[in-house]
Amino acid sequence: MSGAPCPRQFEVEAMRDGRLGEVERASFGRHLTACAACAREARALDALAGALRSDPGRRGHADELHRWRERTRLLRAFDGSLVARRPVAPKASWAARKWLVWPVAVSALVAGLAILTKVRLGAPPAPPVLAASIQADQAAVWSRDSAPDNRERVVLQRGTLSIRVDHASFTGRLQVVLPDGELEDTGTTFTVSVEDGRTVRVAVAEGSVVLRLRGQPALAIAAGATWVPPGRSLPPIVPVSAPALGSAAPRALAPPPLAATAPPARGSRHRDPSLTDAAVDFRAAMALLRAGDGRGAAAAFAAFRFRYPADARAEDAAYLRVIALQRAGADGEVQRAAREYLQLYPRGFRRADVESLRR
């Protein structure tokens, strides 16, 4: 504010914006060290820029969940634009189309009558197309439904669910409502456990999830990580590079029938799931077994057998599930798992071993 202005003061901004040539810049650089007015002007411009840059992302920051939703929206729109760009088949001529008019009209009429009849009779609506495949342990109390906004909701009151969402075919959102918060899937495979009205474990095998517990900031849990509440030591976090499936032994699959609702397991678009996913999942289950997490391993082996029933290791998985439960000391569940093995593989390689465990 004070001090005489310098005739070269305009060069401060010119230098900042790259308007000066090499020689002029060197000359003005020397001038700047000697001229108080120009130095003051330079500091003022720096301060202004600094103010603009100071924490510029504060309000612009979107939380993980929001970012994921926006990412999904973007990829969906992009996929849609690719579909729109594909060449369409030439339209049928009128001569060909006119033969379609009557069958189409009659079909529409029949369909309309059928819908009307169903509505009048109060028939239950057709089950929604659900994309998540879910395995529940015996103690699990849960339900699922789908909302019109392409959202699938699972309500877990108690027990453990192993959930896999095939994002290759499902572009919506999966929300798991917990007694003390909610969990939103942003990946593909995870396990969540609830005890006494509290979430006690979330293990993510593939992708990631966002856990929102009431009164706590949202927490993103990535693949291979296991979350347990603070102060809870069991079960341990298993440091496996491959995914780890969660705790609690699943039994015969809980409602609804999984085979009917779950699409066949698929990996990401550019992977061969039969080669990659199965090997990764099996290794993850073995890692849990080796780490001493019997229940987690049992759940992982059960999930493996469910997802890859035709895999050569499916029988091993069924057998190892029995072993894992035995190591976890879950005698009742050992009996059920053994019975299941014998039903599935009556001539299995491990039949004798499993029968001995049943005695």
Add this chain to the structure above:
Amino acid sequence: MMSGRPANPPAAARDPGGASDPDIMSRLAKGDSDALGQLYDRYQQQVRRFLVQATADAEDVDDLVHLTFLAAAKIAGRYDGRLSCRPWLVGIAAQLLRRRRRAVARFFAVLSAATRGRAASLDPGGMLQARSDVERALLRISEAKRITLLMAEVEGMSCPEIAAALHIPIGTVWTRLHAARRELRRILTPGEGGAP
């Protein structure tokens, strides 16, 4: 003495172990949606931050980010191969802002003619309350100047880069920068107008 502008962060061009920006753009040009996901993961935060600062109404920032990446995907085949996509994406975002401003201006012109009253103000009103002094001041200068200034001082883009991104002569960039700084300083420190 002069700290100058921030340089474009070269680290953003390649995550450790990740693909380079030109690789991603090349795959994107072939319709690979995973490449778009990678690009989004890498730059959405920067693009979003730029748009938040550049727009008065933050409600449609999500849409603008969305449109920026979709537009980038559409013209990925024309990517010039530079190491970092960031200035290119910011340029697209700035173009979208300019188009939006024109559309909004047309809308208000029509509205104004229809009501014969004063067109609804673009002043964001209550939204400004939550902003800092600098941000409020920034929103009082024209969008064209604001965008140019942010591209230069926050995004660290050079004047030729800004000129290319906005499709304007470099002289216009210099003029806008000078005017933006002068106006901003006038608003923030009344009585001081900066260099003539």
